[in-house]
Amino acid sequence: MTRSPATPLPPPEERRRLREAGSLTQAQVAERVGTTRETVRAWESGRTNPRGRKREAYAKLLDSLAEVEVTVPQEEPTPEPEAAAVPLTPAQAFDALYAFCAPALVRQSYLLTGRRELARESVERAFQLAWQRWPEVAVDRDPAGWVRATAYEYALSPWHRFRPRFRHPEPPPADASDRALMDVLLKLPPPYRRTLLLYDGVGLGLPETAAETEASTPAAANRLLHAREAVATRLPALADPTELHRRLTELASAERLRAAKPPTVRTGSERRARFWTRAAIAFTVALIGTTALTVRTAPTRYEPPVAPGAEIQGVPPRVAQGALSEAEAELREKLRGGMTSGPERVLPLSR
Known part of the structure; x- marks a missing residue:
């Protein structure tokens, strides 16, 4: 029986509980539904909800897990002594977030x-900034989204075009189909481009995509439609969103992109913070010295x-220039005539 598009789903906490009760990982659920692990994680956290055929497949899987849980009798758990929960240190929590997000984020x-x-x-740079603001990022509703938005903003900054190392394009992908898709994306x-990647690549919902791109939901939908149309015009085989998602995943996975180790990122963040702190102190000292x-x-x-100045009395006013007298006119003509062949030079006499 085909389910309607409005197939009801259990709450996000129940989705996760049913998956764990069925001894399934997020990757296994993603493989059965036909999506990515990050998408399943978003469904279980309540950030997004599945749509269309994925919603039907996901609801059917959860129903089967619930039926198995009802039919299989649950054994009474043996009471065990409660172990004290050891909280993670900030460095351990940061390293866990980095290990979970960095590989996929580099490809995106x-x-x-x-x-x-x-x-x-x-x-x-995004994770360095996250480590500098870790008290804020650690309590964020979606730390992975916080880092992703920061990385996207830095990657799409127009100032990179003025950097000498980024003035020339890098070698394109080796495969011809990958080159064609990358060329369409970069145009x-x-x-x-960011809206298309978040919706069809990462798997975010339209409201979440609009929020992360700082646009209204209608504006995000309009950008998505135009981006899909541009891709379908150049590559008709990718007109289907499912096929486009698959090709984006393949293109991102084709390149061997490795992120640095978490301790290296934390050390770089601390070094950068010390540099800017010292620069601020030096500027403050210079300002105080100048003052x-x-x-x-x-x-x-x-x-x-x-x-x-005070006015001086008794000085005759300056007379304006008037007509020359006969003697002055005669002298002027004489001087003009003498300048034709050059004046005679006066030589000193030696004694």
């Missing part, structure tokens, strides 16, 4: 930029301005 950044080195740098405007020098050299008493 590569799809955004077409540059391998820039993709790795974007992810490292999309950055907002359209002190100004105060030291500034006049300490009031000096009145120079008084304006």
Whole structure:
């Protein structure tokens, strides 16, 4: 029996409980439903909900897990002494988030930029900033989304075009179909490219995609439709969103992109924070020194301005130039005539 598009689903906590009760991993559920592990994780956290055929397959899987749980009698658990839960240190929690998100995030950044080195740098900078703001990121509703948005912003920054190392394009993918898809992606405007990657690549819902791209839901939907249309025009085989998702995953996985180790990222973040702290201290000291020098050299008493000049009586006014007299006109003609062949030079006499 085919389910309707509005097939009811249990709450997110129940979805996770049923999966764990059936001894299934998120990757196994993703394989059965036909999606990615990150998408299943988003479904279980309540950030997104499945749509269409994936919703039907996911609901059918959860129903089968619930039926198995009802038919199989549950054994009474043996009471065990409660073990004290040891909380993770900030470094351990950061390393866990990095290990979970960084590999996929590097590949996504590569799809955004077409540059391998820039993709790795974007992810490292995003996690360095996350480590600097770890108290804020640790309590965020979606730490992975926080880091992803930061990495995307850095990767799509227009200032990279002025960097000498990024003025020339990198070698394209080896496969011809991968080159064609990458060429289509890079010709999309950055907002359209980012929306397409989040919705059809990562698997976010339309409201979540709009929120992460800082756009309204209608604007995000419009960008998605135009991006899909541009891809389908150049590559008709990718008109189906399912096929487009598969090709995006293959293209991202074709490149061997490796992220740095978590301790290296944390060390780089701390080094960068120390550098900017010292730079701020040096600037403050220079500003204080300049202010002190100004105060030291500034006049300490009031000096009145120079008084304006006074009018002097008895001096005849300057006469304006008028017509020349006969003697002056004759002298002018004589001088003009003498300048034709050059004036005679006066030589000193030796004694």
